[in-house]
Amino acid sequence: MILKYFLSEGVVCRHELFVATAQDDPDDILQELPAPILDDVAIHKPLEQPLLSCEPSNSLDAMKIAWRYQNLPKVQSALASSSRFGHYYDVSKTMEPEIRQAAKCHRFYLPEHPTLSSPTHSPVLESYSALLKSLQDIIHKEGFDVAAPMSRPRNILRIGLHSLGSALWGDDLTCHDNPAHRHALTTFLYGLRALLRSSLAVAVVTVSSHLIQDRALMGSITRLCDNAIALESFKGSERETNPLYKDYHGLLHVRQVPHLNCLASQLPDHKDLAFKLKRKQFTIERLHLPPDLSETVSRVSRGEQAGAAAVASACGSGTSGNKHLDF
Amino acid sequence: MYVELNSILNSTPDTFTQGEFILVSDRRSDASFLIHHFLSFYLRARCRVCFLGLVQSFSHYSAVSQRLGVSLTQAKEKGQLIFFEGLKESLSVLVPRDANGASPAINFLRDPSVGLRSLYEFVRSSLSSFNSREKAADGAEEWGPPVLLVDDLSVLLSLGVSVGAALDFSHYCSATVCSQLQGNMVMLVRCDGEEEEEDEGSDRLLKGLTHQCSLSLHVEGLPTGYCRDIHGQVEVCWRKRRGEGLHTQKKLFQYKVHDKGASFFARGTSSTVL
Numbered sequence: 001m002i003l004k005y006f007l008s009e010g011v012v013c014r015h016e017l018f019v020a021t022a023q024d025d026p027d028d029i030l031q032e033l034p035a036p037i038l039d040d041v042a043i044h045k046p047l048e049q050p051l052l053s054c055e056p057s058n059s060l061d062a063m064k065i066a067w068r069y070q071n072l073p074k075v076q077s078a079l080a081s082s083s084r085f086g087h088y089y090d091v092s093k094t095m096e097p098e099i100r101q102a103a104k105c106h107r108f109y110l111p112e113h114p115t116l117s118s119p120t121h122s123p124v125l126e127s128y129s130a131l132l133k134s135l136q137d138i139i140h141k142e143g144f145d146v147a148a149p150m151s152r153p154r155n156i157l158r159i160g161l162h163s164l165g166s167a168l169w170g171d172d173l174t175c176h177d178n179p180a181h182r183h184a185l186t187t188f189l190y191g192l193r194a195l196l197r198s199s200l201a202v203a204v205v206t207v208s209s210h211l212i213q214d215r216a217l218m219g220s221i222t223r224l225c226d227n228a229i230a231l232e233s234f235k236g237s238e239r240e241t242n243p244l245y246k247d248y249h250g251l252l253h254v255r256q257v258p259h260l261n262c263l264a265s266q267l268p269d270h271k272d273l274a275f276k277l278k279r280k281q282f283t284i285e286r287l288h289l290p291p292d293l294s295e296t297v298s299r300v301s302r303g304e305q306a307g308a309a310a311v312a313s314a315c316g317s318g319t320s321g322n323k324h325l326d327f
Numbered sequence: 328m329y330v331e332l333n334s335i336l337n338s339t340p341d342t343f344t345q346g347e348f349i350l351v352s353d354r355r356s357d358a359s360f361l362i363h364h365f366l367s368f369y370l371r372a373r374c375r376v377c378f379l380g381l382v383q384s385f386s387h388y389s390a391v392s393q394r395l396g397v398s399l400t401q402a403k404e405k406g407q408l409i410f411f412e413g414l415k416e417s418l419s420v421l422v423p424r425d426a427n428g429a430s431p432a433i434n435f436l437r438d439p440s441v442g443l444r445s446l447y448e449f450v451r452s453s454l455s456s457f458n459s460r461e462k463a464a465d466g467a468e469e470w471g472p473p474v475l476l477v478d479d480l481s482v483l484l485s486l487g488v489s490v491g492a493a494l495d496f497s498h499y500c501s502a503t504v505c506s507q508l509q510g511n512m513v514m515l516v517r518c519d520g521e522e523e524e525e526d527e528g529s530d531r532l533l534k535g536l537t538h539q540c541s542l543s544l545h546v547e548g549l550p551t552g553y554c555r556d557i558h559g560q561v562e563v564c565w566r567k568r569r570g571e572g573l574h575t576q577k578k579l580f581q582y583k584v585h586d587k588g589a590s591f592f593a594r595g596t597s598s599t600v601l
Contacts (some may be wrong), residue, residue, distance in 0.1 A: 261387050
């Protein structure tokens with residue numbers, strides 16, 4: 001989904017695209033890009049703003065109990081951006097073919113490239129080698145090299161690499177605990193980093209990390225990238241039924257923030273983000289605890305209630321009484 | 328160069344200990360801001376510097392050093408700095424385009440099982456050549472002791488090099504640079520997992536290097552969680568050999584990185600909290 005947004009933004013901004021896949025034909029992905037909403041500026045209204053003070057009526061009073069919170073801005077659940085950056089898309093519709101065809105797309109479909117045997121003992125797999133070579137060829141031919149002469153107007157190449165590390169690319173990272181090609185993906189990422197540093201290109205790579213058991217490997221993969229986010233879906237996990245998360249489809253973790261050419265990076269204000277896929281939009285919002293308006297005083301999740309009951313019953317109320325205050 | 332860090336480490340560009348192996352490490356954090364400190368520190372101290380920049384391009388280091396008041400381009404032209412750009416050299420191995428190959432130092436990418444001997448040879452020849460040039464020409468500048476900076480060593484593990492080979496490399500380098508040439512060495516190692524997972528490659532590398540070093544700076548996130556204004560904590564550990572035994576002294580600081588440097592303060596004394 002994020003890859004599709006990235007590529008659609010490229011089409012709308014008239015950048016050139018490069019899509020590489022191992023399983024689905026790149027043309028299929030390109031046909032499924034969401035349609036841009038090309039009407040006027042849609043002002044992003046922040047949603048309800050819960051107050052942090054103990055007096056719900058008048059928020060202008062100085063806070064008496066929670067005075068430490070006085071200086072914090074009011075919680076906004078939607079991530080409001082100060083300026084309009086980028087475009088909005090409607091996920092329920094696909095992009096018009098005319099708009100899509102206006103952008104120049106390069107494609108790399110693995111089954112179309114015969115695997116050549118490589119004479120070196122380099123840890124890179126042939127499939128990744130071929131992809132790197134193809135990328136470098138496009139960058140040189142189309143003039144995305146930083147060092148190239150400034151004769152033609154410069155554009156940006158948006159590279160989308162789908163599902164790297166999966167068995168479809170010939171990699172066994174997701175299949176075994178101790179893969180034989182342990183360093184194939186990391187070496188490829190190193191080469192990709194080198195290519196991107198010397199060209200006017202941006203790449204988005206998707207990796208199915210839940211299948212990669214080795215956490216150290218995920219760590220190395222993350223460190224080889226500039227920007228890393230992880231989407232953790234609630235489907236199939238015990239969090240799906242947790243009332244805290246009922247509005248969302250999953251959590252979004254920011255694993256790494258870039259700091260290219262500078263010392264300090266732009267750290268996010270808060271790190272608890274959740275995403276949901278609505279019919280027309282994929283939204284990312286701040287996850288905050290909603291005010292507890294139910295009769296129960298405890299906010300423990302269902303999984304922890306067994307432990308909480310053991311502690312709460314110290315007052316002598318007994319078994320089923322952990323939901324209400326018993327006197 | 329961060330002034331507060333200089334006072335913590337008790338060193339200035341004019342007076343610093345020679346023959347030191349400084350290990351900079353991090354766990355789930357980013358200690359590369361310390362590498363920028365040491366790079367600008369030793370360039371200001373008029374040392375001859377050999378920098379193995381394996382994870383970022385030259386322009387990145389140059390841009391940051393500019394903000395810290397040091398020009399890498401000038402240092403390179405004057406011959407004070409030898410910069411090895413790992414990313415650029417690696418492309419000639421990973422995507423070979425023409426017949427003329429890359430620098431032999433990057434040979435480990437062709438076959439990681441061979442080890443890092445060619446990279447060590449590159450370091451040795453770069454730093455020793457300073458010596459001969461200085462004595463030969465009369466008008467040559469008088470540079471200080473040689474310094475080797477590596478950013479970072481753990482990326483070599485991701486490229487297929489074994490932990491043993493990386494430890495051998497650092498041992499050879501410290502023997503040449505610190506003992507023989509009486510210079511200094513700074514290496515960055517990055518770890519990811521929890522401390523209990525002992526079998527992980529970069530953890531073993533870190534343990535091995537900790538025994539070899541004389542000063543270590545370990546960067547981690549705050550144990551209480553993420554905070555926007557305090558970026559983490561640094562544990563400084565001095566390991567001095569006195570007679571037969573090893574004397575260690577540890578101190579813990581918190582830090583915040585900003586655009587033109589980093590500030591260090593004792594725990595709990597950040598300006599946002601007070």
